[in-house]
Amino acid sequence: MQYERPQSTAEAARLLHGATGPARILAGGTDLIVQMNAGVAEPALVVDIKRIAGLRDIVAEDGGFRIGAAVSCAEMGEHAALAAAWPGIVEGANLIGSTQVQGRATMAGNLCNGSPAADSVPGLVAAGATARIVGPEGERDCPVAEIPAGPGKTTLKPGEFVASFFLPGRPARASDAYLRFIPRTEMDIAVASAAVNLVLAEDGSVAEARVALGAVAPTVRLVDAAGAALVGTRLEEDALEALAKACRDACAPIDDKRGTIEFRTKVAGVLARRAALIAYTRAGGRT
Amino acid sequence: MKTIPVSTRVNGDSVEFLCAPEETLLDALRNRLGLTGAKEGCGSGDCGACSVLVDGRLVCACLVLAAEAEGAEIATVEGMAEGERLHPLQRHFIDSAALQCGVCTPGILVAAKALLDHNPDPSDEEVRYWLAGNLCRCTGYDKIVRAVQSAAAEMRGA
Ligand SMILES: Cc1cc2nc3c(=O)[nH]c(=O)nc-3n(C[C@H](O)[C@H](O)[C@H](O)COP(=O)(O)OP(=O)(O)OC[C@H]3O[C@@H](n4cnc5c(N)ncnc54)[C@H](O)[C@@H]3O)c2cc1C
Ligand code: FES
Ligand code: FES
Numbered sequence: 001m002q003y004e005r006p007q008s009t010a011e012a013a014r015l016l017h018g019a020t021g022p023a024r025i026l027a028g029g030t031d032l033i034v035q036m037n038a039g040v041a042e043p044a045l046v047v048d049i050k051r052i053a054g055l056r057d058i059v060a061e062d063g064g065f066r067i068g069a070a071v072s073c074a075e076m077g078e079h080a081a082l083a084a085a086w087p088g089i090v091e092g093a094n095l096i097g098s099t100q101v102q103g104r105a106t107m108a109g110n111l112c113n114g115s116p117a118a119d120s121v122p123g124l125v126a127a128g129a130t131a132r133i134v135g136p137e138g139e140r141d142c143p144v145a146e147i148p149a150g151p152g153k154t155t156l157k158p159g160e161f162v163a164s165f166f167l168p169g170r171p172a173r174a175s176d177a178y179l180r181f182i183p184r185t186e187m188d189i190a191v192a193s194a195a196v197n198l199v200l201a202e203d204g205s206v207a208e209a210r211v212a213l214g215a216v217a218p219t220v221r222l223v224d225a226a227g228a229a230l231v232g233t234r235l236e237e238d239a240l241e242a243l244a245k246a247c248r249d250a251c252a253p254i255d256d257k258r259g260t261i262e263f264r265t266k267v268a269g270v271l272a273r274r275a276a277l278i279a280y281t282r283a284g285g286r287t
Numbered sequence: 288m289k290t291i292p293v294s295t296r297v298n299g300d301s302v303e304f305l306c307a308p309e310e311t312l313l314d315a316l317r318n319r320l321g322l323t324g325a326k327e328g329c330g331s332g333d334c335g336a337c338s339v340l341v342d343g344r345l346v347c348a349c350l351v352l353a354a355e356a357e358g359a360e361i362a363t364v365e366g367m368a369e370g371e372r373l374h375p376l377q378r379h380f381i382d383s384a385a386l387q388c389g390v391c392t393p394g395i396l397v398a399a400k401a402l403l404d405h406n407p408d409p410s411d412e413e414v415r416y417w418l419a420g421n422l423c424r425c426t427g428y429d430k431i432v433r434a435v436q437s438a439a440a441e442m443r444g445a
Contacts, residue, residue, distance in 0.1 A: 002308060003352065029350050032351055033311065046309075048352075048355060065392075093341035098335065098419050099345050099420055101347070101420065103341075104347075104351070187333070
């Protein structure tokens, strides 16, 4: 195995492009090094992106934020302005693993590892976040929702990697929330999860809503009908039930020892309701 | 296989070593530098027995490549005592019988010190959440939480 530590995204792209065997990006290593230690991943080239200028920064851009692909989840939690604007994104990222894992894990690694239960991805999808992707043909921006392609798979082309995420600016009456169900309080994989991102109108009704579900399908799902169920409402009971039903209808989960199909489907609806109420309160709305 | 020269600082001392590209920081600390305080409980990030600080961040050394330590500042349990003088956390762990087999203890000490360095007066709940990635098969955790709290109180001068 060859270990490289490029200083620029262009150099990283060149290294990936020139690789003669399996090549992997190394961010926090909390998935990759686990797989290497277990002999599941045997890359010929590992490209550590943590020393690339700018990739560890969170910066204000166009009223929103650009978050470098090597920013750890702990660093996100410590960024007061980011946590105030996007509390749902930050709480998803901060649910990943232990304190030790938080110090290393990144959202880009969480996304590119391709787990349907990845905790930071529903929040990014609900936010309408875009990823800046660098590859052999230069840079492109792509909605995060279009990157997962199934367990362990992404739509990134050979030689491409995520350099940063962009979270758009938002009006004053807007917020988001993320909830997951796990059988314990810490250190477990989501059995089902939901992220809700709301923008309220002047009169306190919901003007825009985006709802994304995790762990209930081969990829994180943006559920358009669930968002539509909330628009124009103040989260009255019938709106919440319509939201929950749209979420249940969008579920295509697996059946395993951690949760049956029936349980995951039901819980997805419950979590979406609760996350919607939290996001609504955070955005300044009152039910 | 190509070896990689690494120059780093461990517990304040400049250190140089050669490592294999896929070697973990945990293996380099234990096998190349003779620092066997950090333990391998799982090798998968679940147990925290390998906890060390890299540039001030608490991490699992089993999930860091040794080559990543280039130019970094590493702190391990071996750096906690000053000569013969134990760190208050170490003393309170002994006094409160917060360890039995001791395999988890170095990792818990390093993690607890990282907590108290940024939060000198944590609640029990904060201690438990902070240490959720440090597994102990022996103590039942209660004595660990109490030892951390009594060390914290002493360090605050309370
Ligand atoms: C003890 C433990 C508990 C965990 N708990 C959770 C949890 O609660 N929830 C959860 O969702 N996950 C959890 N995880 C999994 C893991 O921590 C997360 O998925 C984390 O976000 C991965 O990020 P990383 O930076 O460490 O990724 P890495 O391990 O560095 O990379 C992961 C994968 O993505 C690729 N990659 C990384 N960065 C990029 C990039 N910029 N562009 C393209 N490809 C890239 C790598 O090549 C690799 O294939 C846990 C892991 C451990 C060890
Ligand atoms: S050995 Fe590193 S977490 Fe268990
Ligand atoms: S004292 Fe034995 S594992 Fe904690």
